Amino acid sequence: MNQNWVHFGMLLIGLMFIIAGIVSGIVAAEYVIFHEKSVQNAENVSEEIPKYGVAEYEELSEEHRQIVDGTIEGERYRFDDNDTEAIAWGTGRVVSQDGRYHVIPRETTINWKSAPGALALALGIAGILLIIEAIRRDHFPHYRPFAD
Numbered sequence: 001m002n003q004n005w006v007h008f009g010m011l012l013i014g015l016m017f018i019i020a021g022i023v024s025g026i027v028a029a030e031y032v033i034f035h036e037k038s039v040q041n042a043e044n045v046s047e048e049i050p051k052y053g054v055a056e057y058e059e060l061s062e063e064h065r066q067i068v069d070g071t072i073e074g075e076r077y078r079f080d081d082n083d084t085e086a087i088a089w090g091t092g093r094v095v096s097q098d099g100r101y102h103v104i105p106r107e108t109t110i111n112w113k114s115a116p117g118a119l120a121l122a123l124g125i126a127g128i129l130l131i132i133e134a135i136r137r138d139h140f141p142h143y144r145p146f147a148d
Contacts, residue, residue: 003137012135019126021120027115028110031086033081035071036103048094048103057097064088069097071104081108 038047042054047139057068063085067077079086092105111117 003141007138009085010130010137014127014134015028017123017130019128021123024116025110025120026074028112028114028120029081029108030111031083031089031100031106033067033071033079033092033104033106035074035084036105037088038072038102040093040100040116042096042101044061045094045101045103048092048105052092052094052103052105053091054094054096057095060095068097068102068104072102078111085138092127 037045042049058066060068067085067089070077082097086106092103095104097104110120112121136145
């Protein structure tokens with residue numbers, strides 16, 4: 001069999017590994033809701049109000065009140081990217097409670113420690129190494145990087 005086809009096959013498999021790693025990384029996405037800051041007057045959160053809007057604490061659902069109380073105490077809430085609580089939270093909120101304004105944003109992150117996140121890293125690295133090795137074998141067939 002012609003060696004060029006083997007090198008081309010390695011290149012294609014490397015590209016498929018990278019694409020599979022990207023898909024796995026998307027699956028590893030999650031939402032993080034945390035407390036950014038609390039201020040006494042609305043003027044100090046004037047940049048966040050148009051971005052998130054203001055919600056009255058008393059008007060929030062019981063679950064969202066628990067999230068607000070927990071984030072003020074320093075907890076960080078993590079939700080899967082298809083969790084309805086995180087989706088209902090929007091991009092974040094400015095919550096008005098007893099004359100104070102609490103900025104509580106929601107960010108999207110990749111959890112690299114989860115199984116899909118670790119798989120994404122492994123597939124990405126394996127894909128890059130396969131592509132590099134395919135190029136090395138095709139263009140530098142006599143070079144052996146680990147030979148004496």
